[in-house]
Amino acid sequence: MNAYVGTSTSRVDGRAKVTGAAKYAGEFAADRLLHGFVVEASIARGRIVRLDTSEALKVKGVVDVLTHEHRPPLADKDEAWKDEVAPEKGSPLRPLYDNRIKFNGQPIALVVAEDWETAKFAATRVRVEYEQEAFATDLESERGKAKKVDQPHKPRGDAAAALARAAVRHEADYVIPTEHHNPMELFATTAVWNGSGGLTVYDKTQGVQNVQKFLCSVFAKKPDDIRVISPYVGGAFGSGLRPQHQVVLATLAALALKRSVRVVLTRQQMYGLGYRPMTIERVALGARPDGTLDAITHEAIAVTSRYEDFSRNDTGWAEQLYKSPNSKFAHKLVDLDVSTPCDMRAPGAATGVCALECAMDELAVALQLDPVELRLRCYSDRDQSEGLPYTSKQLRECYARGAEAFGWSRRNPASRSMRDGKELVGWGMATGVWEALQMPVAVRIVLTANGHAEVSCAASDIGTGTYTIVAQVAADALGLPIENISVRLADSTLPQAPVEGGSWMAASSAHAVLGAAEEIRWELACLAKAMPGSPLADLDAANVTLTDGMIVNNDRRGAAVSIADVMRHSKLERIEKEKLNQFAEDKSHARNTHSAVFAEVKIDEELGIIRVTRIVNAVAAGRILNTKTGRSQIMGGVVWGIGMALHEETVMDHRFGRIMNANIAEYHIPVNADVHDIDVIFVDEPDDRINRMGIKGLGEIGIVGVPAAIANAVYHATGKRIRRFPITLDKLLE
């Protein structure tokens, strides 16, 4: 029975969030709480030769200033600093470890005071002398130093030869700048000292257990010494996957001073955390005259720090989307004197697919083919890299439904052919693709005799709706009204969960809930069978459903026993089950979500002003657990895609190696005026192979394809191909 799954259930935490009852990491109170303010390096590379904290220490209310020369011990092996999602290669940042400066904005001291204002003021009194070293922060000027990283996609055929002989060829560089997540909530940690050496750490994170293990290893603590809690997260988008330096600093200070300490980063300081790395994407496509592909090559050159190799799968998405006998992919990194990049919504795909889909559009123009038609001619029913079929792939349906809703058939293929008054009108489209991942997650359910259930799991809800879908799945599986389900998340003492990311949490948590609920159901059925005169006496205990507080025989709906009666009879106040759900490994199929994005832009030709007036995003992502939160996810992705296309860019002055627009007045994201009609279509995609419930996840797919669809619409409107993002009006006026 699905009373909730698949419906548009409102967020169960919505009221708490809009009334302020939901508490975030920087809002937890503690006795005699101290406040830390981070001092950052102002050079890009070198050494601290003198760090004078004497003036800061003189400020009334300052308790201490922690530096590399004055701090409790920190782990001295890289392994100890490697969290669950750290890049394999490299030596993670160790805040306040030594005098080395690796990037501009690196934390070098923590001023701790009785209040935040005093700490902030005293921070201006810390004097630093550096020995500067030559540095480089510009990907384009350092492009020649790119080093190759291992990629899972092996070359197929001979792409170079196929390109050389191709009847129609397109090859170009697409440049996507560095972008920052800018979640609304500032990064914050409140480390609460519990008197006996232990800490409860409230942290803004996408993974409490990841942070907990990390802190234990960095500070050589026993698992019981540190508990990490993060009940609500005001957006993270990947920036909270790794433990960030404020959690290290707050913990360090609490251990040093044996008091509770809160560290909140400023908006500006958050630009010293991870980011979506700038990439230069070179795509080459070789086609036959009939619009089928003979060759695809895709090379990406991305920024990484000098101390860690962060790389994601930018290239290779064509293997999933477009049939081609010859293909070759390469991912390269350039080491720069910057902080390590990190995941940001659809890492790799948001950028890589953007380049691929712009290139496909350019190929369609060269072939004089409709862009949707080109994609259909190249449509691949298999993931070519592994030669696997998909568990499901309703991408054809996405193209059809999206095109229909958009009115694509009325498009005049010629660029500059459509107008609305002074504005040129452009229609563009692109494909989106992401992975359907799933991870082991454990869930505990406690069912009480009064018909309530508490579901708990260490997973985070980073605003995506995990609380809600967990409640929905539990309510349906236990046959209870959703009001009777309470959900506890994001406490490291709760059952195991990985970081929330990669769009894997919906499928992973839902199946864990289902598994635990089924154990409860099994136990109830066994108990019911054993009751004297039970109508379920000779029933297979697996063959029941829980509905409306009853245990019901699946074959004979009339035969039923109330849960309350069973529990009373068995003298049970509660039934508690914890279940770790592991997905069976299945290497026989590829698992992906897909989308088709259609965009309309209107451009004032003289002034270059672009308005994105319509977006239709048709998504195939298996079963949609909650159409309301699901739609919100996709809409959020679309808005972000508008930002990628037109606004977002972290601007650095390479003479200083400093980010010069580290605030949200100057780092532009779309505002309401930039967002018009967004139509989200969920295409039916039954999938009984991927997992029992047919869930694929929705977190990332919403952004993928959007920037390219807009860029392609801009081309259609103006005849100008802008390959350097974001598409600002000066580029159109050139």
Place this chain on the structure above:
Amino acid sequence: MNNFRYSRASDLADAIRLLAADPGAKLIAGGTNLIDLMKENVERPSRLIDISRLPLRDVEETADGGLRIGALVPNSDLAYHPLIEQRYPLLASAILAGASAQLRNMASVGGNLMQRTRCPYFYDTTTPCNKRSPGSGCSALDGLNRNHAILGTSNSCIATNPSDMSVALAALGALVHIARPSGQRTIALTDFHRLPEDKPHLDTNLGSGEIIIAIELPPHGFARNYSYLKIRDRLSYAFALVSVAAALDLEGNAIGEARLALGGVAHKPWRSLEAEAALRGQAATPDHFGRAADLLLQGATARSHNGFKIDLARRAVVRALMQAASATPQSQAHKKIA
């Protein structure tokens, strides 16, 4: 942020006294610019003199039929004031093109005139900047200067004045009334802001002990044929790349008086009497508008990244004049360009 003392001025005389007593003191009105700059350690006042409760919130008609606007009238109140909407819609439009509703609710007229440049180096105390730290150099000359000035620049500074309101005030010929220890004085708004020359640390000609008490608008408000057109990197809530305040008197298709001011292109709102004179007596045609734009932009020079602004400004001037001439001013609510 630095520690500072705080005093609330009880009346104007008190404010003037407090200001004279402490050379490191700063006035604070809405605080929307000053507090940001204090958080970045760009402004380090020893004392804040809060003038926000002084009785400078009136909008009154003057004897000659103009309006006198108190320095503390919030930007929102001014934009939606019935007399402004009816008689000076160009000013209302320019104000609404700026910032966000929340900021406009806090921001005062005086603070708006005094807001400082958004040059990123000015905000970042680790980089050289002549405006923030005289003699340290100008990082923008050969740095990130995509949104820097194209007119009236010097080798010391190429920053722009970011105010939208001031652009309309310049076009309308507003006056600035100033109080100082020795009494009061009045200067034209076009003389209020300075060009950088070799003293970019001075944004305006306001003396150190002086307080803006009011703005005065002359009677003629160009309420029929006007437009404020702001071009920016997103459709709202961004500073101008270029903005134009255009106002015309039209007799049929013939231009009488014309006013034209540019924002986002110089250290002050940019007006050219020559350009305006060239429009007088001419037909309202794109050609004549283009000629006026050329005159207005005479002498424009670009650095490495802001060359596009010269052509963009020319196009924007022509469009704004077209909007004004056809009495279809740019709406600040609907972002489609008319």
